[in-house]
Amino acid sequence: MAAAAFPAAAMSGLAAKAGGEGFANLPSELKDFSSPQITRIYAADGRTQISQFYDEFRSDVPLKDISKYMQTAIVAAEDRKFYEHNGVDLKGVARAFVSNSQSGAQQGASTLTMQYVRMSLAYSATNPQEVIDATKDTPKRKITEMKYALQVEKQLSKEQILERYLNIAPFGNQAYGVYAASQVYFNKKPKDLNIAEAAMLAGMVKAPSSFNPTVKSGHEQILARRNNYIIPSMVAMNAITQVEATKAIKIAIPTKVKPIGNGCVSVAKNNWGFFCDYFYRWWMSQEAFGATTYDRERRLKSGGYKVVTSLDLKGQSSARADILGKEPDTSRNAILIAGVEPGTGKVRMLAANRKYALDDPDHPTNKISSDPKKAKKKIRGSYPKTTNPLISGGGDIKGYQAGSVFKMFTMVAALEKGIPLSFPINAKGTYHSKYKAGYGTPSSCPGSDDWCPSNASKKEAGVFNMWTGFGASVNTFFVPLEERVGAENVVAVAKRFGVQFREKSENDWANDEDRAAGWGAFTLGVTASTPLDMANAYATLAGDGKYCEPTPVEQITTASGEKIDVGKPHCIQATTKDVARAAIDAARCPVGDSSQLGSCGGTGTAKDTRYIVDRPVFGKTGTTDSSKTASLIVGTTKLVVAGYMVNPDWQDHTDTMSHPEVNSVVQHSLRDYMKGKPSVQFKTPSNDKISIGDLRSIPDVTCDSISSAKDRISGAGFEPEVGSTVDSECPAGTAAGTAEERTIKGGAVTIEVSNGKKKDDPKKDPKPGNTPPGGR
Numbered sequence: 001m002a003a004a005a006f007p008a009a010a011m012s013g014l015a016a017k018a019g020g021e022g023f024a025n026l027p028s029e030l031k032d033f034s035s036p037q038i039t040r041i042y043a044a045d046g047r048t049q050i051s052q053f054y055d056e057f058r059s060d061v062p063l064k065d066i067s068k069y070m071q072t073a074i075v076a077a078e079d080r081k082f083y084e085h086n087g088v089d090l091k092g093v094a095r096a097f098v099s100n101s102q103s104g105a106q107q108g109a110s111t112l113t114m115q116y117v118r119m120s121l122a123y124s125a126t127n128p129q130e131v132i133d134a135t136k137d138t139p140k141r142k143i144t145e146m147k148y149a150l151q152v153e154k155q156l157s158k159e160q161i162l163e164r165y166l167n168i169a170p171f172g173n174q175a176y177g178v179y180a181a182s183q184v185y186f187n188k189k190p191k192d193l194n195i196a197e198a199a200m201l202a203g204m205v206k207a208p209s210s211f212n213p214t215v216k217s218g219h220e221q222i223l224a225r226r227n228n229y230i231i232p233s234m235v236a237m238n239a240i241t242q243v244e245a246t247k248a249i250k251i252a253i254p255t256k257v258k259p260i261g262n263g264c265v266s267v268a269k270n271n272w273g274f275f276c277d278y279f280y281r282w283w284m285s286q287e288a289f290g291a292t293t294y295d296r297e298r299r300l301k302s303g304g305y306k307v308v309t310s311l312d313l314k315g316q317s318s319a320r321a322d323i324l325g326k327e328p329d330t331s332r333n334a335i336l337i338a339g340v341e342p343g344t345g346k347v348r349m350l351a352a353n354r355k356y357a358l359d360d361p362d363h364p365t366n367k368i369s370s371d372p373k374k375a376k377k378k379i380r381g382s383y384p385k386t387t388n389p390l391i392s393g394g395g396d397i398k399g400y401q402a403g404s405v406f407k408m409f410t411m412v413a414a415l416e417k418g419i420p421l422s423f424p425i426n427a428k429g430t431y432h433s434k435y436k437a438g439y440g441t442p443s444s445c446p447g448s449d450d451w452c453p454s455n456a457s458k459k460e461a462g463v464f465n466m467w468t469g470f471g472a473s474v475n476t477f478f479v480p481l482e483e484r485v486g487a488e489n490v491v492a493v494a495k496r497f498g499v500q501f502r503e504k505s506e507n508d509w510a511n512d513e514d515r516a517a518g519w520g521a522f523t524l525g526v527t528a529s530t531p532l533d534m535a536n537a538y539a540t541l542a543g544d545g546k547y548c549e550p551t552p553v554e555q556i557t558t559a560s561g562e563k564i565d566v567g568k569p570h571c572i573q574a575t576t577k578d579v580a581r582a583a584i585d586a587a588r589c590p591v592g593d594s595s596q597l598g599s600c601g602g603t604g605t606a607k608d609t610r611y612i613v614d615r616p617v618f619g620k621t622g623t624t625d626s627s628k629t630a631s632l633i634v635g636t637t638k639l640v641v642a643g644y645m646v647n648p649d650w651q652d653h654t655d656t657m658s659h660p661e662v663n664s665v666v667q668h669s670l671r672d673y674m675k676g677k678p679s680v681q682f683k684t685p686s687n688d689k690i691s692i693g694d695l696r697s698i699p700d701v702t703c704d705s706i707s708s709a710k711d712r713i714s715g716a717g718f719e720p721e722v723g724s725t726v727d728s729e730c731p732a733g734t735a736a737g738t739a740e741e742r743t744i745k746g747g748a749v750t751i752e753v754s755n756g757k758k759k760d761d762p763k764k765d766p767k768p769g770n771t772p773p774g775g776r
Helices: 002-017 068-078 090-103 112-123 128-135 139-155 158-168 177-186 195-204 216-236 242-249 270-284 293-302 313-324 372-376 403-416 466-472 475-485 487-496 504-510 513-517 520-524 531-542 577-587 609-613 659-674 706-715
Strands: 039-042 049-053 170-172 306-309 334-340 347-352 425-427 462-464 546-548 553-557 571-573 618-623 630-635 640-646 695-697 719-726 735-738 742-744 748-754
Touching: 039 293, 049 270, 068 112, 068 158, 068 195, 068 216, 112 139, 112 158, 158 177, 170 177, 170 195, 177 195, 195 216, 195 242, 216 242, 270 293, 270 306, 270 313, 270 347, 313 334, 313 347, 313 659, 334 531, 334 659, 347 659, 403 466, 403 475, 403 487, 403 520, 403 531, 403 577, 403 618, 403 630, 425 475, 425 719, 425 748, 462 466, 466 475, 466 577, 475 487, 475 520, 487 504, 487 513, 487 520, 504 513, 531 546, 531 577, 531 618, 531 630, 531 640, 577 618, 609 630, 609 659, 618 659, 630 659, 640 659, 706 719, 706 735, 706 748
Parallel strands: 039 306, 719 748
Antiparallel strands: 039 049, 306 553, 334 347, 334 640, 425 462, 546 571, 618 630, 630 640, 695 742, 735 748
């Protein structure tokens, strides 16, 4: 009776200290909670781990996957009567109460179940005060724990309690739970822990900082606790033999821990860093993971997700190797590569000649910036180390001018307006446009503020259509084409195709239709963009006009095994299938492929592409003024790769960017990705008119005066242009006829001028050594 009454007296004393609150009135149901878990990020193969994110390094494991020695050791260390009590050790509580009352020193008497309750209450707290209440050393907290513990023991088996305890307990050195502890201290799985290892870990839970084996004082304390208390307790519990204990005591305790990576700076392979960074920024932009960036980051670092990304390891490795074959990491000029899968938006590769790392400010290795203004301030550049999103954009990275790759948007806008691929324009060496450039600017017309763009070569003059104009990248073809369709409509296509206007001034222009209508230089690629933007824009064509938001994700699975849809392809029909197919047909000309609907006319600015990739391809080169940027975009039905060669630190540099370098990287990256994949031909439009248009007969102006011929052709709805002089029986200086017999309404018609000499008449045009009959 005395033994039974004593604990009751102790309970009464504790209750009095707790403020007289009735024990029966205390809550007993623990709130549901999930302790923070590691989120693991994998490549597209679902096996290769790229990185991991966590607030607390923890990953729950079932009891069956935890060493029996570990299970016994934690009971020996924390609660040897665990299997005997019902959650509260009343004798221990009484003993602690008497001792605490007499000496003032605090004894715990917390059972393993009560400790689990305490940690559970802290993790389920919704505000800081609840955390304090759950952990503050007060009689009230102790009584609350007892009430909860009694209820937990009714709801859970001893094995379930032990499993949950081992998965939630802290072990120091950023290790939470037995899985993390096994990794950090022994680099092994929990099921493989031996007696000595299990005893050491069990001994640390009481005070992880004090018993830290990596510091001298902690090493001595945990060695003594393991050898003098825990292992002997395991023997006393008949969990191990004395022989096993003697062997275990002789095993050394580690003095170092395995470094545990966290986030993108700790990727398994450094060249995966830019992709990992893109994934992180993507996650942080998804409202599905929380209303605020704080919520989203907390979800990422504590949710225990398994994320299978879209990263193709083979493609990424090849791209990185191809880049380094042209430009080392130490080069101030960067080759940036992005690969996107058409029809899904899945990002398959992001590579650069940079190391994804932070430069150590105390021992910097980065070179001084190539930007003179920054160099004067001793600001360092982004090479060889950077964590800036050079390829995908974001933060301070607004993008780079890419040049003529933007002509694709003008071509799509024209096709959408019903202008066919065969539409002819007589491209001048210099074109006097309706757009404004400002007086005295390098591109303004003499004595005017009008914009007068010219071509890269004097050879780029004459009548071109979309096949030949795109193939030869004729500026003075695309500017008048842009005038016909409206620059605002060209900008609208770019927006639909996913171009991000990150520069505020450009964003203002893009979202103001009146301003956009005057943005004549847009077709020549003066707008900042990234390789990822443009790879995905061209992938929209290969996806039959379907724009898909770029995504780094294949599948996200929750800690409970539920698959969620966030990150799955999200696509819209950005243009019609026929427009996309027609645009691809013309876009085969720049890269050495053959169009199916017309003729490339021998044009092509990267003709070796088709041979290197050895698949049907389409694409476009781009070059900015003074070759400050060189770009190439090439695609198949399976992948589109965009490559830029730029100086990320100073875009107004004086270097000449090399097309052979960036072209080679893009071509070989795509070739390597396509190895083993079938060769698939591009589809053609269902309507022929989108390519050849509605052809109309041209008035016969033979022997008309040139002015009359121009009036008649213009009156018929065509654009007359005076061409070269040819042999003709018509009077010299009159119209010999037209170079075309039929063309599209509004198309260019070339008037040939007669020289008054009959064709193939030796009397009119005697050739050397060919005397006319009669000896004249």
